């Protein structure tokens with residue numbers, strides 16, 4: 001019999017096939033046995049009739065327990081009532097491994113802690129399956145968009161001697177005795193390394209070779225934030241481009257997000273249905289996105305009753321309120337320099353502000369992208385580093401980029417889990433990553 005994935009059985013209508021997967025549900029009338037099988041590619045029902053199968057097959061069916069792994073033999077037929085349009089007439093069944101009794105995840109509602117404790121099993125549930133497939137589509141859309149727009153994948157390091165986004169969020173670790181007792185050494189004599197918060201600074205070195213580059217990998221933030229938007233380990237995509245300034249930087253971001261939404265809608269209709277995601281708000285995500293400056297955002301928030309100060313950063317609640325005013329993403333541009341990172345270039349028209357943007361996703365999802373034009377002048381950048389009390393020595397290589405053929409350049413980074421949560425319509429980003437790391441969770 002032809003081995004097949006469930007997702008491909010439409011090619012074998014009327015033929016006998018062999019499937020391999022897990023029994024996620026079953027029921028029996030004593031004469032007819034309905035087996036629900038999933039193999040990762042899709043789900044399908046196999047209907048066995050006691051009169052038509054061998055005694056071995058029937059007793060194997062009767063011995064089944066939830067989540068046992070099995071090999072199924074059957075004939076494919078079209079069935080308009082089946083969710084996929086297909087069903088199998090069961091001919092045989094082999095048990096590969098019988099599951100232990102009482103699969104922990106039942107049909108009743110479990111609390112989030114129970115599900116997270118059983119994350120290794122919860123991942124098999126249909127919604128979790130759908131989330132991972134949407135996540136995969138976002139990753140693919142990102143790679144395709146960048147490769148079609150002349151960006152090269154550039155892998156930045158995870159072990160670093162310095163911070164990128166601010167020292168309060170750094171995970172610190174011992175790094176042999178590197179630099180110990182050597183005050184001149186790169187990491188100034190501490191024997192410490194830090195887990196990367198973003199590959200951006202290294203990507204800036206990469207584009208001086210490749211012109212346009214992006215990275216994609218895990219980053220780490222020791223933030224004590226216990227919110228539905230924060231993980232301590234998450235996946236970031238950073239992009240960077242030489243000769244690109246603030247406005248073009250936002251055009252690249254807009255193109256990327258449109259591409260992601262398009263590909264998710266084109267390839268994940270079934271997954272979105274499983275997730276009960278209303279696709280109308282996603283269909284509304286079209287260029288041009290909304291633009292407003294930080295100052296305009298503050299004015300709008302005050303209009304809506306907030307008492308936020310002129311030079312305050314936007315909090316999660318402020319972002320939520322703003323995104324509820326529009327049906328598409330919002331670029332918030334030109335934040336006060338005081339609330340942003342040292343590397344952002346000042347706005348020449350108003351140097352208290354920087355040439356940056358956050359992108360806020362609609363429906364209350366809030367910040368999904370942070371980006372900016374970078375300071376490209378050696379002396380100015382040095383000055384900023386002093387203002388931020390950064391040790392100069394570990395950043396000398398970064399300053400060097402401004403010494404040898406500096407060019408205007410810009411970039412941005414997105415949080416994969418935040419975009420996945422938005423696409424899937426999830427309330428909390430912990431479900432978007434296979435094994436979430438939170439301030440109070442490191443297992444399984």
Ligand code: 4AD
Nearest residue numbers: 198200230231234238368369370411412413414415
């Ligand atoms: O805004 P952030 O901190 O920007 C940077 O790290 C820049 N160096 C990126 C760049 O310009 N190349 O982080 C970028 C994005 C945020 O917009 C958000 O989507 C996500 O990363 N993010 C988080 N996602 C989950 N958990 C956290 N703790 C996150 N912190 C940031």
Ligand code: MG
Nearest residue numbers: 358367369370
């Ligand atoms: Mg940010």
